[in-house]
Amino acid sequence: MKIEIWSDVVCPWCYIGKRRLEQALEEFPHRDEVEVVYRSFELDPSAPQVPVESTVESLARKWGTDVAGARGAMARGDEVAAEIGLHFRHHDAPHAHTVDAHRLLHLAREVDLQPALKDSLLAAYFTRGESMADHDVLRKAAADVGLDQARVDEVLAGTEYADAVEADIREAAALGATGVPFYVVDRKYGISGAQPSEVFTQVLDRAWADSHPQLDVVGGADACGPDGCAI
Amino acid sequence: MKIEIWSDVVCPWCYIGKRRLEQALEEFPHRDEVEVVYRSFELDPSAPQVPVESTVESLARKWGTDVAGARGAMARGDEVAAEIGLHFRHHDAPHAHTVDAHRLLHLAREVDLQPALKDSLLAAYFTRGESMADHDVLRKAAADVGLDQARVDEVLAGTEYADAVEADIREAAALGATGVPFYVVDRKYGISGAQPSEVFTQVLDRAWADSHPQLDVVGGADACGPDGCAI
Numbered sequence: 001m002k003i004e005i006w007s008d009v010v011c012p013w014c015y016i017g018k019r020r021l022e023q024a025l026e027e028f029p030h031r032d033e034v035e036v037v038y039r040s041f042e043l044d045p046s047a048p049q050v051p052v053e054s055t056v057e058s059l060a061r062k063w064g065t066d067v068a069g070a071r072g073a074m075a076r077g078d079e080v081a082a083e084i085g086l087h088f089r090h091h092d093a094p095h096a097h098t099v100d101a102h103r104l105l106h107l108a109r110e111v112d113l114q115p116a117l118k119d120s121l122l123a124a125y126f127t128r129g130e131s132m133a134d135h136d137v138l139r140k141a142a143a144d145v146g147l148d149q150a151r152v153d154e155v156l157a158g159t160e161y162a163d164a165v166e167a168d169i170r171e172a173a174a175l176g177a178t179g180v181p182f183y184v185v186d187r188k189y190g191i192s193g194a195q196p197s198e199v200f201t202q203v204l205d206r207a208w209a210d211s212h213p214q215l216d217v218v219g220g221a222d223a224c225g226p227d228g229c230a231i
Numbered sequence: 232m233k234i235e236i237w238s239d240v241v242c243p244w245c246y247i248g249k250r251r252l253e254q255a256l257e258e259f260p261h262r263d264e265v266e267v268v269y270r271s272f273e274l275d276p277s278a279p280q281v282p283v284e285s286t287v288e289s290l291a292r293k294w295g296t297d298v299a300g301a302r303g304a305m306a307r308g309d310e311v312a313a314e315i316g317l318h319f320r321h322h323d324a325p326h327a328h329t330v331d332a333h334r335l336l337h338l339a340r341e342v343d344l345q346p347a348l349k350d351s352l353l354a355a356y357f358t359r360g361e362s363m364a365d366h367d368v369l370r371k372a373a374a375d376v377g378l379d380q381a382r383v384d385e386v387l388a389g390t391e392y393a394d395a396v397e398a399d400i401r402e403a404a405a406l407g408a409t410g411v412p413f414y415v416v417d418r419k420y421g422i423s424g425a426q427p428s429e430v431f432t433q434v435l436d437r438a439w440a441d442s443h444p445q446l447d448v449v450g451g452a453d454a455c456g457p458d459g460c461a462i
Binding site: 008011012013014016017043044059062063074077080175176178179180181182184187188189190191192193194195196199203215216217218219220221222223224225226227228229 | 239242243244245247248274275290293294305308311406407409410411412413415418419420421422423424425426427430434446447448449450451452453454455456457458459460
């Protein structure tokens with residue numbers, strides 16, 4: 001079974017949804033046969049490499065409120081996160097592009113370190129308020145999970161995996177995803193948003209049954225067997 | 232979409248079922264995307280290479296009746312066949328093994344001549360009463376559909392594809408088929424016996440819908456989009 005997750009490293013509900021899915025997977029009897037793949041999604045493709053404002057300032061601008069108003073609006077996500085042990089401190093994190101983080105996630109996938117790097121990046125942004133466009137931050141997150149430093153430097157210095165990031169984003173649109181997190185199970189079921197873990201469990205059960213069918217036999221017509229034909 | 236058909240070349244309901252499936256396929260809008268594969272099944276693996284009795288004599292012996300009784304019991308199949316333009320004259324055909332015919336069907340599959348050879352063999356047995364173990368009969372059926380004569384001779388002279396025939400027979404048992412024809416669509420649906428063409432149509436429609444799913448999306452939970460997060 002394959003779960004593809006479109007998400008961004010600066011998306012609070014993606015972080016919360018990740019924990020909820022992990023909880024569902026922990027209780028899923030066939031968890032060892034589930035492959036999880038993170039797909040790229042950029043919440044703000046126009047965000048700069050060199051930050052000019054904080055996350056809360058950017059949201060205030062987008063929503064046409066003041067910074068205090070935006071900060072208030074962010075509170076509910078912070079509370080839900082706190083309930084599952086995540087202490088969000090990203091309000092004042094630099095608002096910056098995330099394409100380089102996604103390029104590293106594609107590199108990490110090749111060496112089976114993608115889930116670890118995803119966690120490392122989310123922690124850097126949400127709990128330490130670090131910039132996802134800062135190459136030093138990205139290098140540190142990559143080093144913490146054991147990614148090859150030389151390859152990381154090489155990827156960050158160029159545009160490697162930029163096409164894979166673009167392809168993921170186009171595919172999200174093709175699948176009808178307008179926001180993230182967006183989960184796709186066996187290219188058959190979609191889950192939009194940070195659903196409760198019970199919803200993940202239901203969809204996992206259903207997808208498992210689908211991919212392990214018993215033959216559904218229509219019988220009762222004339223046939224021939226070892227004892228002759230029913231004629 | 233893939234339809235696998237377990238059948239034997241001496242099985243009347245397999246011939247009738249073949250026509251009924253063909254009728255359903257003719258009306259199926261996605262018929263160009265359907266692959267049909269014939270799998271081997273031997274109704275009587277103990278049947279000899281050199282015939283010692285006719286089909287009707289063999290059935291009379293099996294059923295514990297006399298030849299006239301067996302002939303009478305075969306009449307219904309003959310009538311159903313006649314209704315779709317097939318004139319069965321196999322009562323007095325030699326009762327012989329079919330493994331060589333199945334081996335040639337495996338050869339034919341490699342060069343996309345399997346359905347043609349199947350038809351050619353069924354016609355030889357059912358409408359001309361020829362022996363399916365007679366290499367001259369098999370050579371003629373193969374030549375009629377354009378199979379390479381040298382390869383046909385090579386296969387008939389040895390045991391090539393005998394393992395493939397055995398594997399098909401084992402697989403039928405694993406799938407729960409005790410008689411033929413037995414149809415398996417996308418390894419998901421089974422159809423046992425020569426069902427009416429409407430039943431084939433129903434299963435084809437259902438299998439097509441299964442293999443061309445729209446994402447079935449669970450929505451309504453917190454998510455982030457281009458305009459920010461629902462927080």
